[in-house]
Amino acid sequence: MEQVKERRWIPLVNNLVVSAAAVLLSLVLSAVIMAIVGYSPAAAFSAMLQGAFGSANSIANTLGKSVPLIFVGLACAFTNKGGIFNIGCEGQLYMGAFTAAITAIALQGMPRMAVILLSFGAGMLGGALVGGFNGLLKAKMQINEVIVAIMLNYIMKFFTSYWVNGPLQEEGSMIAQTASVGEENMLTKLIPKTQLTTALWIALAAAVIMYFFFARTRMGYNIRAVGENALAAQASGVAMSSTIVLTMAVSGAIAGLTGVTEVFGKTGKFVDGFSPGYGFTGIAVAVLGRNNPFGVVLSALLFGIMEAGSMKMSYVAGVSTSMINVMQGLVILFVATPNLVKFLNIGKGGK
Amino acid sequence: MLAVEMRGITKRFGNFAANDGIDLLVEKGEIHCLLGENGAGKTTLMNILFGLYRADEGVLKINGESVTGHSARKAFQMGLGMVHQHFMLVDALTVWENVVVGNEPGKFAIDRKDSIRRVQEISDRYHFDLNVTEKVSELSVGMKQRVEILKTLYRGAEIIIFDEPTAVLSPPEVLQLLDIFRDMKKQGKTIIFITHKLNETKAVSDHVTVLRAGKSLETVATADVTVDSLASMMVGHDVSLELQREPSRPGETVLELKNVRLLPNAQSTVSMEIREGEIVGIAGVEGNGQKQLEELILGFQKCREGSIYMMGDDVTRWSTRKRCGKGIGYIPSDRHQRAILPGFSIQDNYLLGNQFSPEYVKNGMIRRKFLHERTLELMKAYDVRAVDEKQSAGSLSGGNQQKMVLSREVGKDTRFVLACQPVRGLDIGAIRYIHEILLDLKKKGKGILLISAELTDILQLSDRIAVLYKGEILAMRKNEDYTTDSIGLLMAGQKGGQ
Structure with a gap:
């Protein structure tokens, strides 16, 4: 009995072990690659850590880089729980950022709190509409969500691009961007002159809310049930189409927040093409975090550390910043192949 | 002469011994029944014989030849064939095409005429009553099964294993299948017939080996036993199959x-x-x-x-x-x-289908405490055996999953x-x-x-x-x-x- 009793912890521990092992393996393999090419892995890693944790400001920037990844990772994890793959976060976050920015610009002069709340609401709504539309096509017409999402990514990116290259471009600016949402409306910086703002608290709150949503609410349960076994969920009375649309819409809203917090925390305006592919990194973050909201926070932090340390790594150790992409790619490779990790006998307790 | 000799076969999955020192001796040219309830270890044993699993312990001989490093490929070569419960046929192809696929005669192109002739000949020899140029999709379930048998015969199988073959057949089709068994026996084939149906065992077999909870009981000659004694051997105690059904009092x-x-x-x-x-x-x-x-x-x-x-x-x-x-x-x-969410806990499975009932969910929030109590109550009342209610439903045995679903719905x-x-x-x-x-x-x-x-x-x-x-x-x-x-x-x- 004792022996079997441990079993229920195994999935959780196993997930952690597999993710940790994947990270470890990717670091080792990256080190080997760097050594082969002729760099010193030790120097590169220490430079990376220096860059990420060297000073209070660098820690703040590391966290600042993690924030969008937390949001977008949560967005991907949300649909993954429901058995849907949301590759459309990129388009959703552009739309979110755009609607939030134009809302804020339209509301200039109103109290700060009102501007922030309404803009955030508009941004979430923008993302939710894009995601929900994607879900609607899947639910009602059985169109593969992945293909539609990839198309929508382009449409959203170029739709917003059109506006800031034309009618809504900031007056007198050479850059394709909107007017400012107003210095006074920006999120409060936790450490001055860094990119770390109260968006961090919003991101963490989103993770906690998402955890409880799935653990405690009927809606969360229904979404998980559809993800686990759609036929059984249907037989139990879950309305399939509306659940799919809702799942995609909520995910889109969270993805929208990624864009909103970038605008209100960093740039202060909608800048054309501002996302370095967050939407796609988010998929990796969710996979590494095993779709657990807290796991997503941890893996977003890891990705944030890599991003933040990459610059220093490149000018101290001479290793190209692309090495970070290699590392991230390897992490995903190892996480996506848990059997490989098990084969190497690191994840004990698997079948 | 023994066609199949398995002695002391043991196969463990983790701590669970699916086969625990099983002996199975099948004589050449007989119909041998492997009788046992679900979970008794029949399938595991046959998978070992067929080279799909490797036994942890024990000796396996086929036609007196000791087998080591067994594989499915080797099993074919040694003249073993298996008719699975679920047919593996291509509906869009004809009978003969299904039979020869993988073993087509002819050097470069398939020799169509020769194939048809050879397949039809085998079919006729065993009175299968099949037209081999017909499409498989046109055939009834019983006929499709014959195509499966034809496949093993075409490949030259001498020892043929049937895994619960009567489960999908109507009563008259069952009788016809048993006739085919007798025909095949007459032509010198050895048949291992896996079943849990006592009447069929009694009707057709020469010997019966009963498996119970991963162990084999002694092999008996079918003529020496009654259906009732087989039933109690299979279950381990006397069983009464009669039930009292009260007259109905239909309402609305x-x-x-x-x-x-x-x-x-x-x-x-x-x-x-x-x-x-x-x-x-x-x-x-x-x-x-x-x-x-x-x-x-x-x-x-x-x-x-x-x-x-x-x-x-x-x-x-x-x-x-x-x-x-x-x-x-x-x-x-x-x-x-x-009905089952395999990755979810048993408790969360008890919520399935109840998530719209106000008892279980209030204002959109799951009433965890009520769900917990109700889960324990139903598990106890219907004897769902698990470590605890947090165990994943997918890790329960089939019978316990069934009881879980039943108790939830009832x-x-x-x-x-x-x-x-x-x-x-x-x-x-x-x-x-x-x-x-x-x-x-x-x-x-x-x-x-x-x-x-x-x-x-x-x-x-x-x-x-x-x-x-x-x-x-x-x-x-x-x-x-x-x-x-x-x-x-x-x-x-x-x-x-x-």
């Missing part, structure tokens, strides 16, 4: 079908009603519209012709969600697909229960238990529609029985108005079975 109608078309090419539509306090059984060989009936009632399929009423309401156009609101206790025929406060294949895959003890539960539900006044491929289920439980054949109801009578023979003929589509 809970479910009514009016002119519903089950299969697109059925010649007529189906009408029936189920009332409170009665069990209506649907007899019939699988694939005659049972699945469609189940899905139409739940609303997974659109009802294109006819109408469906639940407790007086016309639900024909209702969504599944709305029908569930009417109160349906639903035991699906495919429990893995329709535990709902509904007037109508749809029980589809409720005993599939269960052992005799569990079957009896489920029978008792269904009879008890009837006594409590629920209306039950029982769809089962097991004729014994239907005959023991039902007050009224409808026989389904090709999407039509051939007869709908009181249980007493049938005999086993007449119902068997009806299941085979002979309307004259009076």
